[in-house]
Amino acid sequence: MRLPARRLLPLTALTAASTLLTGCFTGDGTASAGADGGRVRVAMMQPPRSGLSPLSDDAFKLSRWSTAETLVTLDAEGDAEPALATSWRQNGRTWTFALRDGVTFHDGTALDADAVVRSLTRAATAAPKPRILDGVDLTAKAEGARRVTVTTATEDPLVPQRLSSPQLSILAARAYDGKTVDPVGAGTGPFELTEVNGTSSATLDRYDAYWGGRAEAPGIDVRFVPDGTARAAALRSGEADIVEAVPVSQAALLDADLVTEVPMPRTNTLYLNTAEGAFADAGLRAAAREAVDAAAIVKGVYEGRADLAEGLLGPALPWAAGLRAPVTRAKAGDPAGRTITLGTFTDRAELPEVAATLQQQLQKAGFTVRLEIREYAAIEADALSGAFDAFLLSRATVLDSGDPAAYLYSDFASDGSFNLAQFSDRSVDAALRTAGATPTGDARRRAVIAAEAAVLAADAAVPLLHERVIQGDAPGVVGAAHDPRERELVTAATHVE
Numbered sequence: 436m437r438l439p440a441r442r443l444l445p446l447t448a449l450t451a452a453s454t455l456l457t458g459c460f461t462g463d464g465t466a467s468a469g470a471d472g473g474r475v476r477v478a479m480m481q482p483p484r485s486g487l488s489p490l491s492d493d494a495f496k497l498s499r500w501s502t503a504e505t506l507v508t509l510d511a512e513g514d515a516e517p518a519l520a521t522s523w524r525q526n527g528r529t530w531t532f533a534l535r536d537g538v539t540f541h542d543g544t545a546l547d548a549d550a551v552v553r554s555l556t557r558a559a560t561a562a563p564k565p566r567i568l569d570g571v572d573l574t575a576k577a578e579g580a581r582r583v584t585v586t587t588a589t590e591d592p593l594v595p596q597r598l599s600s601p602q603l604s605i606l607a608a609r610a611y612d613g614k615t616v617d618p619v620g621a622g623t624g625p626f627e628l629t630e631v632n633g634t635s636s637a638t639l640d641r642y643d644a645y646w647g648g649r650a651e652a653p654g655i656d657v658r659f660v661p662d663g664t665a666r667a668a669a670l671r672s673g674e675a676d677i678v679e680a681v682p683v684s685q686a687a688l689l690d691a692d693l694v695t696e697v698p699m700p701r702t703n704t705l706y707l708n709t710a711e712g713a714f715a716d717a718g719l720r721a722a723a724r725e726a727v728d729a730a731a732i733v734k735g736v737y738e739g740r741a742d743l744a745e746g747l748l749g750p751a752l753p754w755a756a757g758l759r760a761p762v763t764r765a766k767a768g769d770p771a772g773r774t775i776t777l778g779t780f781t782d783r784a785e786l787p788e789v790a791a792t793l794q795q796q797l798q799k800a801g802f803t804v805r806l807e808i809r810e811y812a813a814i815e816a817d818a819l820s821g822a823f824d825a826f827l828l829s830r831a832t833v834l835d836s837g838d839p840a841a842y843l844y845s846d847f848a849s850d851g852s853f854n855l856a857q858f859s860d861r862s863v864d865a866a867l868r869t870a871g872a873t874p875t876g877d878a879r880r881r882a883v884i885a886a887e888a889a890v891l892a893a894d895a896a897v898p899l900l901h902e903r904v905i906q907g908d909a910p911g912v913v914g915a916a917h918d919p920r921e922r923e924l925v926t927a928a929t930h931v932e
Contacts, residue, residue: 473676474931475929476656477675477924479679480666482661482812483631483634485615486631488616490616491565494601497601497604497618497628498601498604500657501626502624503623504624505518506551507596513833515598519534520583528586529584529585530595532582536581537646540606540622541620541628541642542607548582552577554603554610555585558602559573563852566602569852570871571591591872592875593871600836606621609621623645624642625648625650650927661781663680667681670693675909676911677915677925679906683737687738692910693910695906697904697906699903699904699921700749700833700919701830703741703901704899705727705826705896705897705899706855707824707895708823709858710858713770716768717765717893718769720894722770723802726797729899736785737900741901745898748883754880755887759884762892770800772801773801773802775825776804776805776823777793777805777806779814780810787808793827819855828855831921840867843883843887844871847890849861866885870885912932
């Protein structure tokens, strides 16, 4: 792949990055090593938002560190495969899962049906629920020590895929002692989470009794480095072995052999507040959609390292493009100088620049645009409450179940838990319910695209582009995962030579 022209990094930025990284992984800046190899040093983008609770998006960190596991996993096609459960069968609304023998939690207690029921029940009764359970009423029951039944209020063809979500990880009883869920020392994976230092670092050690065999690396040292320049500098300086989410502006400054680029199911989307303000008017939503020049953003901000969006679902789901048909939308109205507030966050390095470009494009079309940019943890609550007229988000579209129906429901159903557009439309709700109820396969894919078309027709969201995973792996790193779904990063096979 041809690399785009480099952006030269100012000396001040390099100095700042160096300061951020001082002592990043050990006191002297060197890797700590076990008797049989180096610990894997990982620089991650976003710090924990909820104390690493598996009921939040922090669950995906636990999954990427191979410390918390689920009943099933997903293969490359999104189909369910055995993990803590070895088999399952459906009987109407009820699924029965057989549990794997010989599995222990990191505190030494054994995996049994009661442990599974405890974890699933805590998730199903949480407020708010994990988004994978949006619109799903789920109950779990032990059938002896080695079998668990999962029953839903209505027949659900996606139960195994739902149970693959890291937000439904199975943890030991100790994790649930308090009001919050504490995953330290409570997982079943090849690495035990032993220490969490707030939003700055985490430490994991190899769990030698892991049911799947001894991990290659003696442990993982994680640092949370929100600054993208600093993460890239960690790779260049040798202070990190694996760096997630290398910013586009930094990718061209790295040795090509250190960078892996993978199309991923993640869409940069401009959500428009349909409930109040300027974008309660369908004509002004159409005006905003027509004002957006996504191709200029792909070329100028992402330097060609992204794919132009034709819909909410991108090339990581190759079946989507072939099923998509033209969508009839409202005609654009006259913005007439209407003032709108556009929000986004700094955690993904490109988003502030995308927001600034959108500001220019929307103002050219006749809007007056005020930007509000903060760290994600400081802006999420306002975004969910509808405090902005528009919100720019980098959103994973199949992160939870491997199936986009759950994402579409979460973001665009009237009762969706992540409805940034404050969107409520009966016909769209019906399309989303149809997609969710359709058995897996071609029929379900067609129903998903029909639901996508209903959302796009209302201009509740303007898809801009589909991101690619840009991950940095230092020389000597073996077996790091390059996962489009962002569920895996360090696995039992990952090590540093």
